[in-house]
Amino acid sequence: MSWFKRERPANGTTSQPAEGARRVRTEGLWLKCEGCRQIIWRKDLEDNFNVCPQCGAHSRIDARTRLRLLFDGEYEQHDTLLTSTDPLNFSDSKPYRERLASNQGATSLSDAIISASGKLHGRLVNICAMEMKFIGGSMGAVVGEKITKAIERSHAERTPIVIVSASGGARMQEGAVSLMQMAKISSALMRLDEGKVPYISVLTDPTTGGVTASFAMLGDLNIAEPGALIGFAGPRVIEQTIRQKLPDGFQRAEFLLRHGMLDAVVPRGELKDYIARALRFFCGPV
């Protein structure tokens, strides 16, 4: 199928609609890649961590799959029971408490993140992976607290930390409490920085709003997956503000790399080796 590669540019350089998360539609055993429109075996895609074997387009993976990709094997989870108190007693089309409960049921997570420690190519690391399927990966007090605790644990134990972002930003339903998590986490990162413990930020599709404008941009290294949407304001908000169409590839990882906002764009298949190499540079051999 190599002629396909000739017909389509490499992953991440194709233009996407503004809202164009590369999603994969499920139709039983077959899937259609939204990058190259090819029909592929679901199992082929899953075995490749949702990177299209034909065109290399990266579709999203959940937090558990992310941890399976990065850790050598078993890992220990932290703060699994931390749950939101619904500080605003918020209700929209349904009460926030009900929304939390249904997301908890659907994901078997207490909130939009897994905080874990384990080995990455033999080196002990802390990894936080955000979960888009939980209220859009949004950051409320629980996400903020779990990340802050992970940073503090990294500092105390002098263990490198990797945070994999996938989030629409701060969680509206927790109001200013969500907003303040940005300051809380960034303050913890100030201490980690003073302690000279490495932090690698991995930005995946999508990383926007208050998550980008806090910890996701504060890594010693900020790296992103090909084609990931990354920005402060969402593309729709910008379009409405400036009333003009956004340029092709705007706010994609390659765009940020070109503008000096990322250290590297790293394909998913090379991510683990890249992190291991960076940590060997920062900390020496395992």
Next chain:
Amino acid sequence: MSEESSGALGSRAWQAVQLARHPKRPHSLDYIQKIFTEFEEVHGDRAFGDDAAIVCGFAFLDGKPVMVVAEQKGRDTKQKLFRNFGMPKPEGYRKAIRVMQMAAKFKRPVITLLDTPGAYPGIDAEERGQAEAIARNLREMARLPVPVICVCIGEGGSGGALALGVGNHVFMMENAVYSVISPESCAAIIWRDSAKAELAASALRLTAGDLVGLGIVDGVISEPPEGAHTDPEAAARSLKDRLRQSLSELAAMTDDELVQHRYEKFRRMGTFVK
């Protein structure tokens, strides 16, 4: 609240939103002129440009040197355009942290005034790293070894305000609002109807009183009964008194204690079921 300023509708939150955005409400430079002496504006981020949506400068409060960093809205159309409607770009945030670090070098307290609908959502701002600029400010403000006092005087628009908001003391003027999202945007997301902004304003708990209750803000600075615009001199006196009091409380702390104090303040934010 007067009918005129708050409209016929009238949740407390919506009244505050209207007053915070009132066309005659005192802006940063109005307060700066009334509170400080010998204010000298300093310009530029030393990298790209000078953002007029953030005004920085050294000044004296009762003869004592302070650094002032403030978001600035415009009053007439020309000024609004010049100030970009109070929506800072990355170079504004970078100028802000540059001068805060300068203040720290010479052991001078930092006073910030927050008043923005939000950080500017535009192509150029994204290209130059709006998110990175805000993020860096959060981390670097946390590190400043001097007293940092932040006052939300009008609109505290999400990350665009918080980027100047990591202080030892964070205050709000009585009719200021501080929120993760504007009521209009929140309404558009929830009810697909920005006209439901009043409902969203109440749901978001964005008033000064709400935020004190949530443990996010340290105190409310009183305004004249009908809002700061009805008596700017009185509002400025009220703000000046609070700044004096806050500076004298923080003056007792060592550099390390100031950094620790600020860390613990933000570290506590958020409650959980364990």
